[in-house]
Structure formats: structure tokens, C-alpha cells
Amino acid sequence: MHHSIEIERLSFSYPDGHPALKDVSLAIQPCEKVALVGPNGAGKSTLILHLNGILVGQGGVQVCGLRAEKENLGRLRAMVGLVFQSPDDQLFSPTVYDDVAFGPLYQGLPVGEVRSRVEEALHAVHMGDYARRVSHHLSTGEKKRIAIATVLSMKPEVLVLDEPTAGLDPRSRRSLINLLRELPLTMLVSTHDMLMVRELFPRMVIMDEGRIVADGPTQQLMDDASLLEAHGLEKP
Amino acid sequence: MLLSPLPMHIPDGFLSVAVSLILWFATIIVVAYALKRVGEDLGERQVPMMGVLAAAIFAGQMLNFTVAGGTSGHLMGAAIATILLGPWAAILVLTCVVGIQALIFQDGGLLVLGANIFNMGIVGTAVAYMAYHTVRRLTGERLWGILVGGFVAAWLSIEIAALGVGLQLAISGISPANIAIPAMGGIHALIGIGEGLITVGALAFLYSARRDLFQANQAGPVGGKTVWVGGLLIALVLAVASPLASAHPDGLEWVAEQKGFLDAAQGPLYNIIPDYVLPGISNEALATILAGIVGTLIVFAVGLLVAYSRRRVQTS
Amino acid sequence: MHIHFLDPYRERSSPIHALDPRVKLVLTLAFILTAALTPVGAWPLFILLFAIILSVEIISELGVLYVLKRAALALPFVLAALPAIFTIPGDTLFSLPVGPWVLRASIPGLERFASIALKSWVSVQAGILLAASTPFPDLLLAMRALRIPRLLVTIFGLMWRYLFVLVDEALRLMRARAARSGLADQPGLKPGGSLVWRARVAGGMAGSLFLRAFERSDRIYMAMLARGYDGEVRSMPLPALRPWHALALVIVLSVLLLLLVMGFLFW
Numbered sequence: 001m002h003h004s005i006e007i008e009r010l011s012f013s014y015p016d017g018h019p020a021l022k023d024v025s026l027a028i029q030p031c032e033k034v035a036l037v038g039p040n041g042a043g044k045s046t047l048i049l050h051l052n053g054i055l056v057g058q059g060g061v062q063v064c065g066l067r068a069e070k071e072n073l074g075r076l077r078a079m080v081g082l083v084f085q086s087p088d089d090q091l092f093s094p095t096v097y098d099d100v101a102f103g104p105l106y107q108g109l110p111v112g113e114v115r116s117r118v119e120e121a122l123h124a125v126h127m128g129d130y131a132r133r134v135s136h137h138l139s140t141g142e143k144k145r146i147a148i149a150t151v152l153s154m155k156p157e158v159l160v161l162d163e164p165t166a167g168l169d170p171r172s173r174r175s176l177i178n179l180l181r182e183l184p185l186t187m188l189v190s191t192h193d194m195l196m197v198r199e200l201f202p203r204m205v206i207m208d209e210g211r212i213v214a215d216g217p218t219q220q221l222m223d224d225a226s227l228l229e230a231h232g233l234e235k236p
Numbered sequence: 237m238l239l240s241p242l243p244m245h246i247p248d249g250f251l252s253v254a255v256s257l258i259l260w261f262a263t264i265i266v267v268a269y270a271l272k273r274v275g276e277d278l279g280e281r282q283v284p285m286m287g288v289l290a291a292a293i294f295a296g297q298m299l300n301f302t303v304a305g306g307t308s309g310h311l312m313g314a315a316i317a318t319i320l321l322g323p324w325a326a327i328l329v330l331t332c333v334v335g336i337q338a339l340i341f342q343d344g345g346l347l348v349l350g351a352n353i354f355n356m357g358i359v360g361t362a363v364a365y366m367a368y369h370t371v372r373r374l375t376g377e378r379l380w381g382i383l384v385g386g387f388v389a390a391w392l393s394i395e396i397a398a399l400g401v402g403l404q405l406a407i408s409g410i411s412p413a414n415i416a417i418p419a420m421g422g423i424h425a426l427i428g429i430g431e432g433l434i435t436v437g438a439l440a441f442l443y444s445a446r447r448d449l450f451q452a453n454q455a456g457p458v459g460g461k462t463v464w465v466g467g468l469l470i471a472l473v474l475a476v477a478s479p480l481a482s483a484h485p486d487g488l489e490w491v492a493e494q495k496g497f498l499d500a501a502q503g504p505l506y507n508i509i510p511d512y513v514l515p516g517i518s519n520e521a522l523a524t525i526l527a528g529i530v531g532t533l534i535v536f537a538v539g540l541l542v543a544y545s546r547r548r549v550q551t552s
Numbered sequence: 553m554h555i556h557f558l559d560p561y562r563e564r565s566s567p568i569h570a571l572d573p574r575v576k577l578v579l580t581l582a583f584i585l586t587a588a589l590t591p592v593g594a595w596p597l598f599i600l601l602f603a604i605i606l607s608v609e610i611i612s613e614l615g616v617l618y619v620l621k622r623a624a625l626a627l628p629f630v631l632a633a634l635p636a637i638f639t640i641p642g643d644t645l646f647s648l649p650v651g652p653w654v655l656r657a658s659i660p661g662l663e664r665f666a667s668i669a670l671k672s673w674v675s676v677q678a679g680i681l682l683a684a685s686t687p688f689p690d691l692l693l694a695m696r697a698l699r700i701p702r703l704l705v706t707i708f709g710l711m712w713r714y715l716f717v718l719v720d721e722a723l724r725l726m727r728a729r730a731a732r733s734g735l736a737d738q739p740g741l742k743p744g745g746s747l748v749w750r751a752r753v754a755g756g757m758a759g760s761l762f763l764r765a766f767e768r769s770d771r772i773y774m775a776m777l778a779r780g781y782d783g784e785v786r787s788m789p790l791p792a793l794r795p796w797h798a799l800a801l802v803i804v805l806s807v808l809l810l811l812l813v814m815g816f817l818f819w
Contacts, residue, residue, distance in 0.1 A: 015557075052731055074743070078734025088764060089724040092757040094444040103732040105749065108741035136445040136763065154734055247629050248679075249671030253588050271703055280782065283703070284772040287710025288718070292765035294711070295718035299726065299761070301754035302744065309751065311758055320762070328704070332711050339691065340560055342626045342679045345672075347584045405632060410668060415635045433748060437755015438762065445763055523818075527596030531603030538607040 004186040012057030020046040022210040035197040036190040038207035039232030044190040052080040081151030085162040087143035091135035103154035121153035141172025159185040165193045194236035248345030252408035260350030273324040290332035309430025314360030315390035323365045323463040330357035355397045363396045364389035366467030390435035391428040398424030399478040413481040560683040568612035572797040573690035574697040580682045584675040586808040591819035592667040623676045633668045637661040725757045
């Protein structure tokens, strides 16, 4: 039985020499919901980009038993639904429908299946009647949900989100949190939103300066004020 | 680092000095006028708008899509810039893009920068303008008119500019006309299709997101007529001259020899050793060896001097 | 995510770096012009030009290998001059049978090709040196000194400022596309979509990029207004040219002129 995500001693330095990840190891079980927290520059986004092979470092990265290697990138990207921080960079098609259909269309699925996947995905994010809308005109909250739909349509095994609640007003944030609660997928979320972490994620991983400095039950780690403070976090 | 992989940026050394200077002259005149026009049309908004859009076109040229196997298609942007901004602003924007590419990335030479700006920024723009507005006049308000016009404008902007490059290479005596022109024309006929497709994609997106951007250019400005005529003339001249030149390369070679007269071998002062020198003529070889020695000494001396001064800095 | 691959400037404390940017720009252009005017087959002059540029590379502490490596990237265009080898008349050096044709390489043709390649190579190096030894704001200053209209220079400057931001956006768009370019587990599917679809997607990305740039320029305009911008471009006056730099300018220009005169006299 595979872990959903298995990262083994991953290290990575950017071309300009800056070491972003140092010996990171992490294992996530199927259907687990894990929050990744830490100060800016800790390496959270860098780590996430290794999960579908956009970045390749030294060490082992496996998703559902599939190693993150050149031959597997195609399958990997279908299995890992990666939602980036800025929805503007993810919504690049004229209509919402086109953006959500991109993944299935790229895979070469028959038109009927593409259509049903798009409907399902939009439905799952509660935006069923947005299909004909122009992405550019939507609010940030709506864009973020559509961005999630664009990866859901690929039916991924794992959902990875980078700062999902950043920039959202309280109402949009609330609906996004409810949405994440409903989705039954394995989830890894990088965030600064400690309140959301406490509400949704039973397990918390703290990163700082390219390393994992703590990995355990959210409840327990949240009570350790000095640990939080040492890594630029605050207890919510 | 070549960020824009279109094979249209001519490096230094590939155009004769005469051709380079003539095209610089033409480019300076047109760009100066464009500055004036854009100043009048846009007023104070022009600095932020031109600057950021130039950056956008530069960045847009990095976007790619797989054409077949390992090759990818890219955007040059003359057509889309002209359709959205009008010809004069497009000329300015493309001048900046081509200028930065040459100055910072050595994508295109500095002496031949005038020629590159002329080909991509001016010819590309004028021809795109002419094609787009012709199609629009025929098809009216409809979306498909915009898309077809965009495709034709994009394809022509690449193809005609490429023919211009081929002709310039031939006149400069770099490549014979019957090779340069068909080669440039042929390759870019395919590249132009990629440009056309991606331009259509961009137009479709922009039409759905901001239809108002298309209304603005509907009433073709008065100066637009000049550009339209200019575009038509350029396209016709290049389209006619190119096949003529490739069919009669000797005629062009004769021109090249005359041009070569100015900057290559045949100086008027002495009855010089012509190009056709056989290796082994003693004074030629001697001169070369001497230059080699002198050159090596210079570099050596400089290297020593730099190392010496660095050591002095370290010990002091 | 760092994008400094876009910025070729490499900081060093060399005399070349310290040289007035206006002098550097003029000398770079003069050097390229000299190379362009050097007659075909004037090998001694090419050697001397190379000696000059190599010396500058050494003095600049940028590393000869670094400059040569970057220069190599700009050279594929050389292929365009290959036909010269086979089409310029003269004594044949060797023949190359290609299918039904026989290509005859003539010596004048080879000389022409070599001359073009050398001119190009040495000019590219000069350009690299200029860009790597001069911070961009200084280049803008040099452009102003060359009487390039202040408006154009300002637009240039703004473009540079936002180049990094927009290239970053373009890279992220491509990253987002790659993240959704997956392969399904089902057999018998043809992934990748049609060419037209891919071009449309790329076009959409470009359109999205332009649109956001457009709207961003509005915000920048408002920020400029908020700081008193009124459409007129005002900048600091150009500093005076220091005597040593003027001397360097005169000396190098004289050397280049000498090379040119030699070229005209003897070739």
C-alpha cells in the first residue's frame, strides 16, 4: 500500500546557488490532510514544485508509488493537482469552461468525457453555472475556486495548494475553507492562515530555512508557543 | 541567451555597412515620427503604457507551444501589437523590444540594429496594419473577421519581413539571392503559420475579455492611411523584388560587388591584393604572422598587468 | 523564484566597469564599425581586433571563457553565410558531392565566410562586454548622451523595470500549463490535443499576459500621477566626462582608426 506522497531526503538549490531545500523527508498517507507552514523563504513553494516534477532536486520524490522522473512526468501531472498561489497565472483561457477542460483535453479524452468532467469539477467547487463566464472578469475568490476546478477535472489523487486563502475577503475565505473540507482527496496545503490550519488540518509540518523542523498533530504543535515563535509563526 | 528564437535577428557582420546605415536612416525617421504621433495620441499615458506593453511583448515572445516533435512555435508580436495599439505605438513598442534584445542579450547586432528594427518593427507593423484593416473592411464587425484578419496580418508580418531580411543579406553580398531569399521566405512561411495561430488565440481571448479594445481602432485614424499605403507598398515591393532577385542572382551579385567596393576589398588607393589571393604569398603570410605575434604579446602583457595589479591589491 | 538570468550585468571592480558608460557605448559601436569595415581576408587586422577584445575581457575580470561561451550562443546565424563558401567564384579548394550535385568550395568563398564569422564573433563579444560591465541605468544614461530622445529612453527604462515582473508571469503561466499537462492511465489516447488547440491555448496565455500588462500600466500611471507626473520627462543632468575617461576614448578611437586606415591601404 503506497503512501500518497513520499519524499525522501530531498535537497535542492536554485541555479544562483541559493539552497532552498536541505534533506527534506516527508510521508503522507492517502486521504490525509496536511498543512505546510513556515515563514516566507522557508522553501514551502519550492517543495511543492517538486511534487509534479517542475523542479527536480536530489533525493527521492514519489507520488502514489510513481517516482518523479522524466518518464513519469506525464502521469505525475495527472495525479497531482497543483494549484498555484496566483489564480491569474492559472486561468489563461478565454472562458471558465476552456480552462477547466484543459487538463482532460490535453490527455486526449473523448469529448463527452471532457464535458462530464468539467461539469463535475465545476459542481464540486459550487460554480456549476460559471462555465460560459470569462475568467478575467471574476473576483479573486471565484478565480481561486475555478483554479481548483481546473485541476479537479483531471481527477487527481492528491491536491496540493499554495496559499489558497491569501488575498481573500472573509466571506470568500469561509466558502473556500468549506470547499476544502468537502473534498475527499489527499491534501497538502502551504499556508500562513493558522486559523484555517487549526480548523481543517489534523497534521502540521513546520518548515524553516529549507528544513522540516517539526511534523506532528496540529493540536500539539499549536500549543508549543516557543516552537511557533522560533519559526516566525504565531499561535492563532 | 537567445530568448526569442525567431531566426530574424541579424547579427553584426552580416549586412554591409552601407545597407546598415541606410536602414538606420530610415528607421530613425520613422521612429522619430512615431514618437511624435504617440505623444499626440496618448499624451501622458504613453510612458507607462508603452513601457509595460513592450515588456509584455518581450515576455510574450517566451511563450511557446509544441508544433511537432521537438520544435515549438513562438510569437513575434508585430501583428498583435499593431491590432491592439495602432501602428505608431506598435512601432515604438517593437523598437524597445528589438533594442533591448540587441543591447542586453546580443540577440541581433548593434550596428545592424537599425535594420532589425526596420524589419520587425516597421515592415512587420506596416504590413500587418495593411492586411488587418483590409480584411476588416471586407468583413465588418464580425469576430471571425477579426480572427481572419489577425491571422493574415500575422503571417504577412513574418513573411514579408523575412523576405526583406533575405534581400538585405543578398544585397550585402553575404548570401546569394537565390539561396537567401527562398530560404528565409520558405522557413518563415511555416513560422508565420505559428505566429498566425497564436495571434488568433490571443485575439480570441482579448475579444472575450475586453471587447472595447477592438472598438477603439475601428475609425482608422487619418495617419493610418499613410501606414496602409506604406504597408501595401512594402509588401508589394518585397513580394515582387524577392522572386526577381532569386531568379537573377547575378544581377544582385553585380550590385553586391559594387557595394563590396565600398567596404570590402577593392580600395582605390593601391592595386591591392584582391580577395582571390593564393595562400603562401610571402608578404601576406608575413603580415599575418607579425600580427599574431603582436596580438599575443598584447594579450599576454595585459594579462600580466592585471594579475600583477590584483596581487598588489591583495598584499596591500 | 529568481529571474536574474535576464540581467547580464556582473559586478566587478575592474577599470572597464568603472569606465564612463558613454565612453563604453561609443567605443563598443566604434569597435563593431571597425570590424564591419575591415576588408575580407585582412587576417592580421582580425587578429589585432581579437587581441583588443580579449585584452578588454581580461581587464574586465569577467573571464574570457564566460564571454566566449555567451558569444557562442549568438552564432547559429553563421549558417546563413555558409553558401558563400560554395558560390563565390575562384579556385576550388575541395569538392563535396551532395546527392546529384557537387558543391565546390572556393578559397575566396572560404575567406569570405571566415571573415563574416570573425567579424560577427568579435562584434558579439563587444556587445557582451558592454552589457556585462554596465548596469542598465548607466546604459540609459549613455543613450541619453547619444541624443536618443528622452521619451524613448524613459520608455526603455520602464520596460526594463517591468521586464522581470512580466517574464516571471510568463514563466508562471507556462508552469501552470505544464502542471495540467498530464497523461491519463487509459490506453489508446492521443495526448497533447491538436496543433490548433495548443496554439489557441498559447495565444490565450499571451492575450492574458498583455491584458494584465495593459491594466497594470493603468495602475502605474496612477501611481505616477500621485507623485506629480505631468507627462513631461525630467531627469537628472548628465555628469561631466572625467578627463581620464575622455583620454581612454580618444586613445581607443585612434587605435581603431589606425586599423581602419591600414585596412583601406593594404586590402
